[in-house]
Amino acid sequence: MTELRLWLHQLRKNPLSVIGVTLILIFAIIAIFAPILAPPPEGHIDPYQIPRDGYSPVPQPPSEEHILGTTQGQYDIYYGVIWGTRSAFQVGLIVMGAILVIGIFLGSIAGYFGGIVDEIIMRVTDVFLAFPALILAMAIVVALGPSLNTVIIALIIVSWPVYARLIRGDILATREEDYVEAARGLGASNFRIITRHVLPNSIYSALVMASLDIGAIVLAAAALSFLGLGAPEGYADWGQLIQFSRNWIVGIPGNPLAYWYTVIIPGLFILFFVLGWNLLGDAFRDILDPRLAKR
């Protein structure tokens, strides 16, 4: 309890981390209350499908009916960014959860047992790390057929090796500690030693990196969506909204920024979401690693 209070104190000391926490809280509220903030119209089956108001290819500026305007094909931007917040949390948290589970599992096996198991797992991570991440993710998405689920799968496949290696490295160091030796001497099972003694003491750097990486994962998913390799057309997804705006960066004569709302609004949502996670991750790192905080 006192530890938690110390954390909160340190968190409050740094104005940037307060901004980060606030941003993430705001987005969490938007995601939770999406059905109230942007209620799906009557008889709408899939709430993640953005409702359309006609089929005109020309975006319409903000109006009373569509407070943030519409994209090409008359998808409501307000509805899209609100429900897109849910998609962003889903992608970020599902991918990160899966990576951590895989990374912790393989990383601790490799680090704790060493030898041939370690060698095999590490050579496999070498292979995945030999690819620039987005390129491999692109290839996997193309192979499995573009959709939001394949984007999630692809991002999990390309990101777990970093975590497996990180956790393995920390476990190698923890394994040699006296208290692990003591537990072994008392006859504790390998499973118990790993889960009760080694992991809790070697997982911090992975957790810090995870909080810093959620933003990067959402960015990568948005990038794939922007490239046209993400969710199907009309799905509430920030990257896709920006893809819709691609044809409308040229305004009309006399008003060069006529369609600004199609580009700027979804972009700001991505920017602030990622910024929030990055600031939060920074704060996390400072708290968990006092050596760095002093700098």
Place this chain on the structure above:
Amino acid sequence: MEFRAYIIRRLLLLIPVLFGVSLLIFGILQLFSPVERAFLYVTDPKQFGNIAAIIEKYGLDQPVWVQYGTWINQVFHGNLGWSKVVSQPVTDAIINFLPATLELALFATPLIIFGGIFLGSKAAAHKDKTIDHATRFGAILGWSLPTFWLGLMLLMVFYGFFSGLLPPERLSIGASIVVHSDAFTRYTGLNTIDAILNGNAQVLGDSLRHLVLPVITLTVVNLALIMRLMRSSMLESLGKGYILTARAKGLDENTVVNKHARRNALIPVLTVSGFIFAAIVNGVVITETIFNYKGLGWWAWQSAVNLDIPSVLGFALFNAVLFVFTNLAVDLYYSRIDPRVRLGGRMQ
């Protein structure tokens, strides 16, 4: 002698990695039907009429290990299949598109590395001053920016207010005609360098104008990374005993910062240069897509949205091999300047 042993060990370690890379690509391929996979062995559009013959010839209905043998043999002979997006063999497409991307990287990489090192060490030397806060804020904002959004905003502003000043694509029509005429020798395929070699100021100016926005887009995000890293590494280095010694013996602050602190602070930055390579490759796909800049990234995007399997996998394979060798070069250079790496004994 010891360094040579290290090189040999590293080269041997490449073999399992490259073998694994080929297995992974081949594994992805197995998700497709033999008819789709037949495109990997096509070298000439005439062959499309007779896919069954290709399946027969390359044994695409044979057991997996036989197929792997045929496939890897083809890869070693430089045949990666047919790119339907640009109607030429994948290998030719890579060779043809490479110069455009190299040109982009040629301008962006020094900006990222030297800009990041310069700003990062400036920030560290003036810790908690205005310049430090400004660069820190810039770094965290830049690191959170979606590259594709930044590019679109730049295009929007430059289309809207400075029409035609910094256009998308690689060359304007006029300059393109000059470049493809007989009077213009294409030594390298890099327009700026060819223009200088040909002494053609028009082409040089035109290609530079087309490069400005893509280079900015590619630079900002990665610059932020190097800047952050350099700042913290520089702060650590400035806290060392030898800095105190240097100051105590009366050296001026510039020498202390630039000579003593910065050189040691560069080592961690060097270790991420492999990562920067990957970041540039990732960024190139997005940047070239936004600016319709016809290089490798643009081609990869076109292939991906058209579900052109041989091109996407060929591109991935090409990048993986390049990345593996880049990392090797970085590690070798690193162990050269910091012998502790070799003596440590561990390979990772």
